Amino acid sequence: MDRGHRLLHAAQRLRADMLDRLGNLVACESAPGSLPHLESCAGLLADWGSQALGRPARRVVIDGLPHLLWPTADQQVLLLGHFDTVFPVGTIRSRPFTVVGDRATGPGVCDMKAGIVQMLAALRLIEDTSRVGVLLTCDEETGSVTSRALIEREAKRSAAVLVCESATPEGHVKVARKGGSVYSLTVHGRAAHAGVEPQRGINATVEVAHQILALDALGTTNNAGTTVTPTLLSAGTTTNTVPDSARLAVDVRAWTKGELERVDHAIRGLVPFLPDARLAVGGGINRYPMPEALARPLLELARTTARGLGIPDFAGAYAAGASDGNFTAALGVPTLDGLGAVGGGAHAADEYICIDRMPERAALLAGLVDTLCAEGHRITKIP
Template sequence: MTANDLFAAARSMSPAMLHRLETLVSCESAPGSLPHLSACADLLAGWGEEVLGRPARRVVVDGVPHLLWPAARQRVLLLGHYDTVWPAGTVRARPFTVIDDIATGPGVCDMKAGIVQMFAALSLLADTSHIGVLLTGDEESGSVTSRGLIEREAGRSGAVLVCEPSTAEGHVKVARKGGSVYRLTVRGRAAHAGAEPHRGVNATVEVAHQVLTLLALGAANGGDTSVTPTVLSGGTTTNTVPEQASVAVDVRAWTGAELERVDQAIRGLVPRLPEAALWVDGGINRHPMVAELAQPLLDATREVARSIGVSPPEGAHAAGASDGNFTAALGVPTLDGLGAVGGGSHARDEYVDLRRMPERTALLAGLVDRLTAISPAFR
């Protein structure tokens, strides 16, 4: 199929892709909700078998289902996730909606449209025997059960293409910040908040001190590093000095050295209140994805874009992390952001530009076709 034919074929699939996108967004895949994840995996397993001509291996780890279509001599791995950040029931309040070629709904951009485009692109290829596909069910909760599977499949691949969303301009992602996740837990001493507050050690106050210290850790690097307190909990009743409190912390940085600096600082935190005790759990989760590793794949992507008559995408640096961080850390050439063009991931205004779905589908198909024609020693 010529480049022009590829793009034309992708355009003809627009109605089918729209229907599938509505179906997939309506099939909720809430983080950690095993019944919802299993139902969504069932749907995707059928779509994948249809285009790849082979059934998925359903890899279940701690109850979380992941879908794998391995190839015997795997030159390219297409990687994505089907879980979202949205709790079950969100789709009833914010159903899939299309207004002026803009689609909205929970998970539409991150990354259900990317999955629809991935399967559409595979259907345009004459030979999928050297292409592996992996769709995981826990990326949004840290890839705890899928990381080993991701790294194993990446290690036997010549290149990894991640179908997470592009930037709002359509740029692909050549670099990503690394990330760490922590939980700080404080143990104080309970007391009556009205009669004898002085006898207590207020764990919530101690956590407040630590939150301000954490914010300063990010500011120390000029703002390039983010140290963000997120989920906060503490106390039992309104008339009791809190005996225990905790805060979750999200860290993002461009270099491994910076992640290590923050890690050491967090592990070195000391309580401010006398008699308070502090524990730190967690650590570095994903190392940064560096641009140099992605450059050959970006060059190939731009060549394919020219051949199908669309503007070559630029390579963007993204502050958020993805499973591409894991594959790049292994030294496997990795290019991210090959999914839908849209924005608002993890926000209520999450959207996808439907007009660009055929273009992105053709681009992915052309890139995969080019890479599978190259020697397995691409990297």
């Protein structure tokens, strides 16, 4: 039996253990900003990761949030992931981890707890992890505000970054991602009695409605795939008062830096529709796009690894959603994303992963890491 098939067989023997760990990890809720839950999840992963790597985790606490880092002096490869999910505490009671046939479901199972389980299994399959760094953050779903500098620092120390976010439902990895921006638009109006003298007020709800239409047009005036989406909205105080303020969140996604900057300029240039209304814009560009050029060499290595394992081939997909891979690619560090679980429905009630594909993806990651850590093998960084 050749090396590739031995690696795959070893991964297949870890299938039951991976499924058991996945159930435990999904049950250990990790809602955004919920410190007790994030601490508990970090503790579980610190134990598992330290066992797999043979060295202790370094808990990096930033603004109270616990990130897990296993650095190494000669860091050829950085494995990157996050253990926070989008689901509020208590979701697990109404939607527990469930296995039906080849599918496992539960909050965060695909994004990205199965990817973490596979990552740790892959590390157990690698004989020498001395050139492999691992970083698991806990604020990716809220913009990586506290972890970004840590991610960028570790990426700069690495020759390549492998991101264990989920693959596509077909099993394709991700070679390009849209960049993203997040804005807050605050409207300042003037309160008045809605029944007695509404004409004395400046209605912030009416103003924000006009701004929503203006924002929507920013994403539909071109064919570049740019989206500008108003999301969270709040306004007013009581039902009989002209609202004196309104607040709107805006999500922007684009394939190019130029498009993100075009929309950024337009949003900062918005003007009020109603006389004497005032606008204030907060936020800005969060992640620049992840370009395909940085991922292509790694994709070819991954496909060669897959052939050696005898597992199904895959392609490089474009993903509209952003990840922490956007940060590492923006530094010119070769980055390949989507090396986690095969599944779909991220952030939704029907989120799932394919259990039978977990061993092959763990083996794929292990084989790719081995190749990248081999003496003399280098992937060129782009300045």
